[in-house]
Amino acid sequence: xxxxxxxxxxxxxxxxxxxxxxxxxxxxxxxxxxxxxxxxxxxxxxxxxxxxxxxxxxxxxxxxxxxxxxxxxxxxxxxxxxxxxxxxxxxxxxxxxxxxxxxxxxxxxxxxxxxxxxxxxxxxxxxxxxxxxxxxxxxxxxxxxxxxxxxxxxxxxxxxxxxxxxxxxxxxxxxxxxxxxxxxxxxxxxxxxxxxxxxxxxxxxxxxxxxxxxxxxxxxxxxxxxxxxxxxxxxxxxxxxxxxxxxxxxxxxxxxxxxxxxxxxxxxxxxxxxxxxxxxxxxxxxxxxxxxxxxxxxxxxxxxxxxxxxxxxxxxxxxxxxxxxxxxxxxxxxxxxxxxxxxxxxxxxxxxxxxxxxxxxxxxxxxxxxxxxxxxxxxxxxxxxxxxxxxxxxxxxxxxxxxxxxxxxxxxxxxxxxxxxxxxxxxxxxxxxxxxxxxxxxxxxxxxxxxxxxxxxxxxxxxxxxxxxxxxxxxxxxxxxxxxxxxxxxxxxxxxxxxxxxxxxxxxxxxxxxxxxxxxxxxxxxxxxxxxxxxxxxxxxxxxxxxxxxxxxxxxxxxxxxxxxxxxxxxxxxxxxxxxxxxxxxxxxxxxxxxxxxxxxxxx
RNA sequence: GGGGUGGUGGCGCAAUUGGUUAGCGCACCGGACUGUCGAUCCGGUGGUCGCGGGUUCGAAUCCCGUCCACCCCGCCA
Numbered sequence: 176x177x178x179x180x181x182x183x184x185x186x187x188x189x190x191x192x193x194x195x196x197x198x199x200x201x202x203x204x205x206x207x208x209x210x211x212x213x214x215x216x217x218x219x220x221x222x223x224x225x226x227x228x229x230x231x232x233x234x235x236x237x238x239x240x241x242x243x244x245x246x247x248x249x250x251x252x253x254x255x256x257x258x259x260x261x262x263x264x265x266x267x268x269x270x271x272x273x274x275x276x277x278x279x280x281x282x283x284x285x286x287x288x289x290x291x292x293x294x295x296x297x298x299x300x301x302x303x304x305x306x307x308x309x310x311x312x313x314x315x316x317x318x319x320x321x322x323x324x325x326x327x328x329x330x331x332x333x334x335x336x337x338x339x340x341x342x343x344x345x346x347x348x349x350x351x352x353x354x355x356x357x358x359x360x361x362x363x364x365x366x367x368x369x370x371x372x373x374x375x376x377x378x379x380x381x382x383x384x385x386x387x388x389x390x391x392x393x394x395x396x397x398x399x400x401x402x403x404x405x406x407x408x409x410x411x412x413x414x415x416x417x418x419x420x421x422x423x424x425x426x427x428x429x430x431x432x433x434x435x436x437x438x439x440x441x442x443x444x445x446x447x448x449x450x451x452x453x454x455x456x457x458x459x460x461x462x463x464x465x466x467x468x469x470x471x472x473x474x475x476x477x478x479x480x481x482x483x484x485x486x487x488x489x490x491x492x493x494x495x496x497x498x499x500x501x502x503x504x505x506x507x508x509x510x511x512x513x514x515x516x517x518x519x520x521x522x523x524x525x526x527x528x529x530x531x532x533x534x535x536x537x538x539x540x541x542x543x544x545x546x547x548x549x550x551x552x553x554x555x556x557x558x559x560x561x562x563x564x565x566x567x568x569x570x571x572x573x574x575x576x577x578x579x580x581x582x583x584x585x586x587x588x589x590x591x592x593x594x595x596x597x598x599x600x601x602x603x604x605x606x607x608x609x610x611x612x613x614x615x616x617x618x619x620x621x622x623x624x625x626x627x628x629x630x631x632x633x634x635x636x637x638x639x640x641x642x643x644x645x646x647x648x649x650x651x652x653x654x655x656x657x658x659x660x661x662x663x664x665x666x667x668x669x670x671x672x673x674x675x676x677x678x679x680x681x682x683x684x685x686x687x688x689x690x691x692x693x694x695x696x697x698x699x700x701x702x703x704x705x706x707x708x709x710x711x712x713x714x715x716x717x718x719x720x721x722x723x724x725x726x727x728x729x730x731x732x733x734x735x736x737x738x739x740x741x742x743x744x745x746x747x748x749x750x751x752x753x754x755x756x757x758x759x760x761x762x763x764x765x766x767x768x769x770x771x772x773x774x775x776x777x778x779x
Numbered sequence: 780g781g782g783g784u785g786g787u788g789g790c791g792c793a794a795u796u797g798g799u800u801a802g803c804g805c806a807c808c809g810g811a812c813u814g815u816c817g818a819u820c821c822g823g824u825g826g827u828c829g830c831g832g833g834u835u836c837g838a839a840u841c842c843c844g845u846c847c848a849c850c851c852c853g854c855c856a
Contacts, residue, residue: 210813261816288790288806295790298848351856398855626856735849
């Protein structure tokens with residue numbers, strides 16, 4: 176018989192009755208009846224009830240053992256009486272009557288109570304992550320993550336992609352987020368950087384002729400956390416393809432992602448092809464470039480109507496360049512006054528000067544601004560917003576970008592507060608036609624709005640002939656239920672277009688050559704037209720696990736301040752290590768005084 | 780860097796809004812119990828109410844400061 180087990184804790188069935196078997200696992204729960212002891216033995220696979228009779232020599236030891244003690248039990252698989260079958264567990268028809276028992280490893284009282292459904296404080300869960308991970312929900316999340324990643328790899332390979340690895344120690348990039356830096360011992364004063372994404376490497380793999388690349392790629396960005404953004408590192412299903420159009424990239428992603436979502440969730444997944452929403456339309460209708468399509472509210476512009484109206488507050492603002500955006504909401508005329516007042520307050524907290532609204536009540540239209548509008552204007556608004564008896568139109572008036580943002584926030588808040596969000600669906604869309612350039616709101620200069628390496632739609636002709644602010648890029652996002660899953664682009668693979676694009680953004684050729692010499696150099700030797708995308712693995716798992724926080728699908732996440740409370744990272748290092756790396760910590764004494772840590776050797 | 784919410788035995792929470800000895804559930808310890816499966820029953824240990832000041836006859840509660848955690852904004856090509 177094996178030293179530890181002949182079966183797992185999820186294996187025994189009625190057909191095994193009579194067999195002598197060995198199980199190993201943790202004591203999950205115990206029910207001590209004095210004359211008989213029941214133990215729920217747990218391992219990765221499941222639970223099995225172990226029965227211990229008082230005649231056994233190990234009865235006292237086990238009845239005093241703490242929960243989470245690891246034991247090995249030999250016994251006979253026994254059918255349970257019909258009345259005592261437990262239908263809630265897979266092994267519930269049988270139980271293991273213990274004949275021998277060995278305590279493999281005792282447990283102290285755990286700082287987290289594992290059988291309960293209470294979470295415990297976040298920092299405690301992170302400090303004792305190895306215990307937290309024993310709990311069913313999160314244990315299954317991590318297992319789900321493993322299965323999803325395996326599924327993604329197979330799906331990508333089925334599309335003819337091969338997985339290639341790229342460096343973790345690379346160089347700092349001038350674009351994008353803050354880098355994590357790694358000092359060089361050999362090269363005084365120089366640093367490696369951890370890659371924010373394998374962007375350059377995957378493009379170079381295309382130049383190298385590999386045609387179809389993918390990688391479950393670790394990405395490192397020194398940015399602050401959010402509920403859907405773990406600090407430090409995250410994973411992308413990174414991919415790049417040669418000789419493709421935007422539609423080719425979409426076809427691969429739609430197939431791989433929708434199959435993955437269908438395979439790992441019972442929720443309804445949008446059929447492919449997913450709808451494509453131009454960026455500007457998305458900002459107008461949803462006030463966001465990551466719209467939650469589950470919310471049945473679509474904004475519309477009514478600036479012109481208000482400009483010509485007798486509502487002077489709006490009319491004057493529109494004449495001064497503002498816009499008016501309306502949010503139509505169905506059937507809420509009977510909401511109490513406090514509902515509307517709170518929403519107005521919420522709008523103000525977002526920076527809006529106020530929030531106007533009209534209520535369609537029977538044949539009448541009511542609301543604070545009704546008296547400023549003519550019956551014709553009200554009728555036009557009703558038609559524009561499809562307003563009928565019971566419906567309400569909210570109006571935000573502000574500069575276009577601010578109005579979009581405030582309206583978008585209100586749209587999501589209304590969707591949540593009014594419970595308009597269908598929890599049983601995954602709604603996907605593509606956001607396409609991102610602008611190539613935008614105006615810096617402070618300086619007024621033309622700058623890249625997203626990725627400077629995207630191919631401008633219309634190519635060189637567009638760059639030379641069009642107003643830069645009207646040029647669109649072959650750049651796209653995948654959005655699912657209001658969460659940005661992925662961002663990608665058809666790349667600019669032509670040096671002359673790259674020079675021209677950077678020129679428009681105010682950079683001379685010497686800047687391009689200095690900052691992006693590697694890519695530029697590679698493109699001088701015949702680069703294939705190529706493009707790609709990189710869906711976020713953590714976010715996909717989060718959606719599929721039904722979790723609202725990304726830490727719940729990461730085995731060992733850091734906290735909001737990018738600390739690993741279990742490993743105590745980041746940590747101080749010795750003076751010797753710093754000297755080897757030619758590094759001197761600035762303001763160290765001040766730092767030590769505030770943290771209360773003991774000072775280590777000072778520099779001479 | 781800014782805003783919000785919170786911090787009370789090991790864990791999750793309460794304390795009637797300033798008033799008796801700070802309670803409850805789980806865990807833990809002791810006892811009872813041969814069919815439970817979140818076992819049950821009886822008894823018990825455990826708290827500087829995050830920390831430091833202040834107001835008051837009296838502070839978990841009010842004020843000021845500070846630390847920590849989470850959520851959001853900024854940031855994330």
